[in-house]
Amino acid sequence: xxxxxxxxxxxxxxxxxxxxxxxxxxxxxxxxxxxxxxxxxxxxxxxxxxxxxxxxxxxxxxxxxxxxxxxxxxxxxxxxxxxxxxxxxxxxxxxxxxxxxxxxxxxxxxxxxxxxxxxxxxxxxxxxxxxxxxxxxxxxxxxxxxxxxxxxxxxxxxxxxxxxxxxxxxxxxxxxxxxxxxxxxxxxxxxxxxxxxxxxxxxxxxxxxxxxxxxxxxxxxxxxxxxxxxxxxxxxxxxxxxxxxxxxxxxxxxxxxxxxxxxxxxxxxxxxxxxxxxxxxxxxxxxxxxxxxxxxxxxxxxxxxxxxxxxxxxxxxxxxxxxxxxxxxxxxxxxxxxxxxxxxxxxxxx
Amino acid sequence: xxxxxxxxxxxxxxxxxxxxxxxxxxxxxxxxxxxxxxxxxxxxxxxxxxxxxxxxxxxxxxxxxxxxxxxxxxxxxxxxxxxxxxxxxxxxxxxxxxxxxxxxxxxxxxxxxxxxxxxxxxxxxxxxxxxxxxxxxxxxxxxxxxxxxxxxxxxxxxxxxxxxxxxxxxxxxxxxxxxxxxxxxxxxxxxxxxxxxxxxxxxxxxxxxxxxxxxxxxxxxxxxxxxxxxxxxxxxxxxxxxxxxxxxxxxxxxxxxxxxxxxxxxxxxxxxxxxxxxxxxxxxxxxxxxxxxxxxx
Numbered sequence: 001x002x003x004x005x006x007x008x009x010x011x012x013x014x015x016x017x018x019x020x021x022x023x024x025x026x027x028x029x030x031x032x033x034x035x036x037x038x039x040x041x042x043x044x045x046x047x048x049x050x051x052x053x054x055x056x057x058x059x060x061x062x063x064x065x066x067x068x069x070x071x072x073x074x075x076x077x078x079x080x081x082x083x084x085x086x087x088x089x090x091x092x093x094x095x096x097x098x099x100x101x102x103x104x105x106x107x108x109x110x111x112x113x114x115x116x117x118x119x120x121x122x123x124x125x126x127x128x129x130x131x132x133x134x135x136x137x138x139x140x141x142x143x144x145x146x147x148x149x150x151x152x153x154x155x156x157x158x159x160x161x162x163x164x165x166x167x168x169x170x171x172x173x174x175x176x177x178x179x180x181x182x183x184x185x186x187x188x189x190x191x192x193x194x195x196x197x198x199x200x201x202x203x204x205x206x207x208x209x210x211x212x213x214x215x216x217x218x219x220x221x222x223x224x225x226x227x228x229x230x231x232x233x234x235x236x237x238x239x240x241x242x243x244x245x246x247x248x249x250x251x252x253x254x255x256x257x258x259x260x261x262x263x264x265x266x267x268x269x270x271x272x273x274x275x276x277x278x279x280x281x282x283x284x285x286x287x288x289x290x291x292x293x294x295x296x297x298x299x300x301x302x303x304x305x306x307x308x309x310x311x312x313x314x315x316x317x318x319x320x321x322x323x324x325x326x327x328x329x330x331x332x333x334x335x336x337x338x339x340x341x342x343x344x345x346x347x348x349x350x
Numbered sequence: 351x352x353x354x355x356x357x358x359x360x361x362x363x364x365x366x367x368x369x370x371x372x373x374x375x376x377x378x379x380x381x382x383x384x385x386x387x388x389x390x391x392x393x394x395x396x397x398x399x400x401x402x403x404x405x406x407x408x409x410x411x412x413x414x415x416x417x418x419x420x421x422x423x424x425x426x427x428x429x430x431x432x433x434x435x436x437x438x439x440x441x442x443x444x445x446x447x448x449x450x451x452x453x454x455x456x457x458x459x460x461x462x463x464x465x466x467x468x469x470x471x472x473x474x475x476x477x478x479x480x481x482x483x484x485x486x487x488x489x490x491x492x493x494x495x496x497x498x499x500x501x502x503x504x505x506x507x508x509x510x511x512x513x514x515x516x517x518x519x520x521x522x523x524x525x526x527x528x529x530x531x532x533x534x535x536x537x538x539x540x541x542x543x544x545x546x547x548x549x550x551x552x553x554x555x556x557x558x559x560x561x562x563x564x565x566x567x568x569x570x571x572x573x574x575x576x577x578x579x580x581x582x583x584x585x586x587x588x589x590x591x592x593x594x595x596x597x598x599x600x601x602x603x604x605x606x607x608x609x610x611x612x613x614x615x616x617x618x619x620x621x622x623x624x625x626x627x628x629x630x631x632x633x634x635x636x637x638x639x640x641x642x643x644x645x646x647x
Contacts, residue, residue, distance in 0.1 A: 053450045124629075126636040130393055130449040131646045134583055138628040141576065145622030155618075260461065267454065301469070308462025315454045316443045 013186070020178045027174030031246055033289045034181035038188045038239040039262065040269035040281035042232040045192065047267065048275030049201060050228055051208030052125065056136025057236050058263035059143050060117060062256035064109035064237030065244035066153055069161040071108045072101035072245075083154040095165040102245065106180075109241030110234050117233035121226035128211070137259070144257030159250040177246045184242060188235045189282075195231065196278055204228060208276075260304075264311065272314055274323025283322050364492045365609040371494075373605025374502040375560055375567070377598045378509055379578055380585035382556035388591040389529040389549045390445050395456040396436075397582055398575030399463035400554050404429050404561025405570035406471050409478045412565075418478035421562035422504055426555035433554025437547045445546060460575060467572040477569045501563035508559050512552070513594065525549055529592075577621050584628045587635070587646075 020027045039061065046052045073082045077091040093101065120139075127135050153159050164173040195201060203224045206214035215221050240256070250256050257263075265288070273284020296303050320328075327334050383397050394400075407428055408421025440459060444452040482496035516522035527535040528545045536542050564570060585604060589596030604624075611623040632646070639645055 053453075123633040123636065126640055126645065127632055128645050128647075130453060131587075131632055133450055133453055134393070134580075135629055135632045138580055138625040138632075141580070142622050142625035142629065145625060146619060149616070149618035149622065264457065264461070271454075302465070304461055304465035305469075308458045308460075308465065311458030311461065312440055312455050315451055315458065316440065319451065 016182050016186070020175055024171065024174075027171075027178050028246065029289075029293060031174070031178045031181045031242075033286065034178070034185040035239045035243050035246075036265065036269060036289055037282050037285040038181075038185050038235055039266040040273065040285040041188055041192055042235045042239075043266040044270045044275055044277075044281045045204070045228050045232050047270055048277070048280070049196075049204040049208065050225065052128075052225070053133045053267070054136045055133060055259065055263055055267070056124070056139045057232055057266060058140045058257055058259050059136075060113035060233040060236035061240035061243075061262060062140075062143060062147070062252075062258075063113045063116060064240030065250055065256045066147065066159070067112050067237070068102070068105035068109035068241030069159055069244045069250055070153060071105035072098070072162055075101050075104060080152050083152060083159055093162045093165055095167050098162055098165045101162065106238060106241045110238045113233040113237035113240075114230045117229045118226055121229050122222065125222065125225040125229065140257055140259045140263055144253040144259065147257065148252035154250070155252075158252075158255075161244050161248050161250060163248065164245075177242060180242050181239070181246075184235070184238050188238075191231065191235070193278060200224065200227075205276075264307070268311055268314060270321075271319065272321055274321030274325075274327075277321075277323040280321055280323040287322070360492055361613060363487075365613055366606055367492065367494060368498070369606030369609035370602045371498040371502045371605070372608065373602030374505045374598070375563055375601075376578075376581050376585060376604055377601025378505040378556060379560045380582035380589075380597050380601055381509060381512070381594070382553040382560075383579075383582040384586045384589075384591050384597060385525075385556075386549050386553040387586060389525055390441070390546050391449065392441065392445065392452045393449060393456070393583065394553070395453060395579050396459040396463060396575070397553075397557060398578030398580075399460045399467070400429065400433070400557035400575075401561040401564065401578045402570050402572060402575045403432065403463060403467060404558030405565035406467060406561070407558065408562035408565045409471075409476055409570065412478035418480055418562065418566050419500070421478070421565070422559055425558035425562040427558075429558030429561075430551040430555040433551040433557075434547050436554070437550040441550055442543065442546065460579070464572055464575060471572065473572060475569045475571045476565070478565045480566045495567070497567045501567045504559070504563060508556065509594075509598075512556070521545070521548055577624060580625060580628055584624075584631060588631060 019030055023030065039057070043054070043057055046054045046057070070079060072093075073079050073091075076093065076097050082091060124132070124135060124139070147153060149155060164176070203214070203219055203221070206217070206219065207221050207225065211221055244250050244256070247255055269284040269288045270281045271284070272288055273282065274280030295306070318325075379397065379401055383394060386392055386394060404421075404425045407425040408418045411421050411424060412418040436459065440455055441452075444455050480497045480500070482500060485494045485496055485499070486492070487494060516526060524535070524540045524545050525548065527538070527540055528542050528549075532542050535545075561570070581604060585597055585600045588600040588603075604627075607627065608620060608624060612620050615623060635646055
């Protein structure tokens with residue numbers, strides 16, 4: 001890590017810690033931004049580095065959301081009575097109970113999806129290309145439909161997560177969820193940066209470029225694919241758990257397994273930023289979120305129309321993303337050796 | 351969860367008949383998907399939304415006092431042009447590219463259509479009443495709406511008509527040639543761009559027919575598109591591209607599966623079970639092929 005990078009990281013970290021105090025009105029938006037970046041980063045492990053375009057990471061996100069809330073309630077009160085309606089008014093979490101529940105819930109929300117990813121990984125990751133994409137799409141929708149039929153987690157009427165306890169300050173709720181998501185974001189970034197600097201990333205790229213050849217070279221591709229998916233599931237589950245608490249209400253198809261929104265957002269953000277890069281998803285998610293929050297109000301009611309058009313335009317005209325565009329423009333910044341004469345010749349050709 | 355179906359054996363007959371009639375409709379949609387998948391190598395996620403749009407055309411005819419059965423003629427004509435327009439605007443830019451690009455682009459179209467239909471037609475579940483009445487079978491223990499029989503009949507007519515058209519007509523030959531080898535077809539003077547546009551248009555027209563029939567037989571709603579896409583995808587991968595009897599058979603099989611799942615698991619798990627079945631089929635085929643060290647291509 002050179003000096004410039006270190007300064008950049010320290011700047012971002014300081015900004016991240018100071019942000020809720022500088023922009024107190026935007027705490028919820030900033031937390032959502034953190035969650036979106038986590039989702040884009042984890043999607044990029046599959047879609048960008050491994051070449052497995054998944055629509056199914058939403059499964060882990062939703063699973064984490066339901067598990068975190070269920071554990072948080074179930075640790076202290078009967079879950080069935082809570083979800084049957086009005087439970088959140090009868091049973092009140094004390095602050096200790098709330099934070100204890102949240103901590104255990106988040107741990108479960110991270111570990112359980114990772115285990116699920118490990119269990120289904122061997123079956124699902126054997127599929128390739130568009131079959132994998134459609135299969136994971138089916139998985140996400142199936143999870144949404146099925147969880148919408150299960151009584152104990154609220155079925156069709158939804159699940160209210162425990163309300164934040166009154167601990168004096170009115171600002172506490174926003175700050176708590178912001179720092180939760182920011183810490184998870186930092187952890188995700190560190191973990192993903194760490195695995196990208198090892199042989200693991202090279203294996204993932206080998207799988208993307210030519211899986212048969214990678215296998216012929218003696219790499220146990222399946223093992224790496226499953227581990228990659230488990231890492232994604234771990235952080236997706238955490239993000240889901242926090243998002244559940246932040247939104248305060250879980251609905252099976254509109255909040256948790258929301259393939260139409262979050263499921264597409266994560267793909268779109270990673271592609272917008274540039275898939276297959278470390279910073280791409282971060283930039284993509286930030287740009288996307290700013291665009292979304294800035295313009296969504298102008299498109300009031302027409303958001304999905306705008307979203308549909310945005311997907312089509314980005315996919316067709318901008319598939320390399322922001323990082324890809326920068327790379328083409330300033331290749332030497334990305335560590336590529338550029339021959340000056342060659343470049344001049346190219347400019348003349350144009 | 352109730353097991354009424356085991357206590358009343360006649361429900362089995364009911365479910366089977368319903369399933370077969372429903373499955374023929376699914377097969378019609380799947381036929382369109384197989385056609386454009388085979389010719390253009392594109393998986394169209396917006397397939398189901400085209401179906402729903404076709405359904406709304408018939409529904410609006412019903413609202414303005416025209417019998418919705420005429421939608422079977424009007425809807426494909428309108429949908430053909432919708433399909434060609436979609437092709438010109440979006441699909442022709444993704445034809446030769448990675449399949450995932452086409453999946454994502456058509457996903458965008460699907461979201462766009464869903465929302466536009468939601469604005470234009472409202473978020474209510476609607477149906478076009480054909481007033482065809484019902485047929486009672488086996489001492490009134492099995493009820494069969496005549497509209498279902500009508501829709502299955504029309505689907506078969508359209509499917510057979512299209513098969514003959516593909517065999518005999520000049521455009522049909524051009525489409526089949528392009529599907530076999532687009533480059534060779536181009537060299538031999540086939541305007542592949544036109545063929546692609548026509549293929550997508552025909553696919554949309556088939557969706558239009560199916561949609562009109564669905565609006566008569568069942569109900570339509572702007573957000574109901576994706577299950578139809580998944581169903582047709584499933585039918586195509588079970589049957590394989592270009593295997594028409596297979597498409598018909600697996601369509602009926604899927605229809606029956608759904609009806610039985612509806613009775614046994616309950617209506618709330620119906621769509622979920624369809625999606626889960628897709629996952630199971632893909633996983634089954636993956637394991638079967640991995641024994642030969644191959645994978646689904």
